[in-house]
Amino acid sequence: MKQPSLHKIAVIGGGSWATALVKILSEQTGNQVRWWLRSQADIDHIRAYHHNPRYLSDVFHSPKKVKVCGKIKDAIRDANYIVLAVPAAYIEEPLQKLKPADFSGKRIVSAIKGMIPEVNLLVTDWMEERFEVPLGDICVIAGPCHAEEVALEKQSYLTIASTNPECAADFAKIITCRYVTAHPLADLYGVEYAAVMKNIVALACGITYGLGYGDNFQAVMVSNAMQEIRRFVTALDPREREMSASAYLGDLLVTAYSQFSRNRLFGNMIGRGYSVKAAQVEMKMVAEGYFATKSIHAINQQLGVSMPITDAVYRILYEGIAPGLVMNELKAQLR
Numbered sequence: 001m002k003q004p005s006l007h008k009i010a011v012i013g014g015g016s017w018a019t020a021l022v023k024i025l026s027e028q029t030g031n032q033v034r035w036w037l038r039s040q041a042d043i044d045h046i047r048a049y050h051h052n053p054r055y056l057s058d059v060f061h062s063p064k065k066v067k068v069c070g071k072i073k074d075a076i077r078d079a080n081y082i083v084l085a086v087p088a089a090y091i092e093e094p095l096q097k098l099k100p101a102d103f104s105g106k107r108i109v110s111a112i113k114g115m116i117p118e119v120n121l122l123v124t125d126w127m128e129e130r131f132e133v134p135l136g137d138i139c140v141i142a143g144p145c146h147a148e149e150v151a152l153e154k155q156s157y158l159t160i161a162s163t164n165p166e167c168a169a170d171f172a173k174i175i176t177c178r179y180v181t182a183h184p185l186a187d188l189y190g191v192e193y194a195a196v197m198k199n200i201v202a203l204a205c206g207i208t209y210g211l212g213y214g215d216n217f218q219a220v221m222v223s224n225a226m227q228e229i230r231r232f233v234t235a236l237d238p239r240e241r242e243m244s245a246s247a248y249l250g251d252l253l254v255t256a257y258s259q260f261s262r263n264r265l266f267g268n269m270i271g272r273g274y275s276v277k278a279a280q281v282e283m284k285m286v287a288e289g290y291f292a293t294k295s296i297h298a299i300n301q302q303l304g305v306s307m308p309i310t311d312a313v314y315r316i317l318y319e320g321i322a323p324g325l326v327m328n329e330l331k332a333q334l335r
């Protein structure tokens with residue numbers, strides 16, 4: 001009888017998405033998962049009770065398939081794929097003691113929809129620069145998929161994007177399971193930038209809802225946002241891409257409309273009058289769009305693309321201008 005091929009996968013991160021990915025990846029018979037989390041209390045809890053105590057705590061993690069690690073080197077040593085699922089602003093910390101040799105011969109999968117602050121780099125570019133991982137050994141997980149729906153085993157679709165078609169196709173097979181279908185795509189940068197930028201749009205949608213705007217306005221905002229994303233991505237990496245595909249439009253829609261979106265919720269609190277600090281403290285989860293707004297705004301200082309929605313969110317979050325005033329001005333720029 002043909003044995004299923006064995007894939008050793010390290011998942012780095014302890015939040016909602018890492019927890020959901022551990023669940024998905026441990027579904028296939030041939031996959032073995034090593035899971036690194038930063039909190040020793042969470043590690044002890046998962047070892048004892050097989051559930052993450054703070055994120056998706058209803059999800060059971062089989063100890064036969066999932067080994068929890070407190071040391072990142074133990075998690076990655078034998079792995080052929082390393083999945084990064086820590087918000088971009090915090091990914092440097094767990095990896096800081098690692099060297100390029102620790103990643104040699106391994107493939108990196110970024111599940112992160114954010115940018116490294118200050119240097120304003122995509123996670124894939126940062127991994128190539130900092131750890132000398134060849135771009136052909138890197139892919140990203142994208143597509144409309146909330147961790148909370150994975151926990152409920154609701155049918156979901158993912159896109160695995162890479163410059164290397166073999167890498168994307170291989171990982172798409174590894175991550176496909178009963179309730180997740182994954183497809184490969186060659187557009188690494190387009191997919192990764194669109195995944196970062198849809199968080200800014202979801203934040204803008206949340207802000208307008210918090211201010212009392214309705215579905216009519218949001219539909220116009222999302223349509224304009226799709227054009228804004230296309231303009232930005234085309235300026236950076238011009239090529240034919242089908243922007244209505246689920247990796248681009250689908251992810252924008254789910255994040256802009258879903259009850260589970262962290263970015264939308266964060267924006268909603270800002271629209272209702274919370275300060276950035278108060279919204280961050282209250283939410284207990286991370287809205288990548290907050291950091292992405294600053295990075296994309298900075299990159300666009302060089303590009304000069306027309307980005308009224310990103311500019312509006314930037315003015316609210318980083319210049320402290322009243323959301324009502326900014327959105328009132330944005331109204332005139334939407335079509």
Ligand SMILES: NC(=O)C1=CN([C@@H]2O[C@H](COP(=O)(O)OP(=O)(O)OC[C@H]3O[C@@H](n4cnc5c(N)ncnc54)[C@H](OP(=O)(O)O)[C@@H]3O)[C@@H](O)[C@H]2O)C=CC1
Nearest residue numbers: 014015016017018085086087090112113146147285286288
């Ligand atoms: N949630 C989802 O449905 C999806 C998320 N993603 C992406 O996955 C990535 C991870 O997000 P997600 O799992 O949702 O995050 P969550 O909001 O669920 O959890 C926050 C995570 O950030 C960590 N964290 C918070 N503050 C700090 C800090 N100061 N230093 C270090 N770590 C910190 C937390 O660690 P601790 O708990 O130990 O404090 C926790 O692991 C993001 O890029 C997101 O865009 C992509 C697709 C879907």
Ligand SMILES: O=C(CO)COP(=O)(O)O
Nearest residue numbers: 143144145146261262263
């Ligand atoms: O990317 C996501 C769903 O595809 C998650 O978005 P939020 O971080 O806004 O929850």
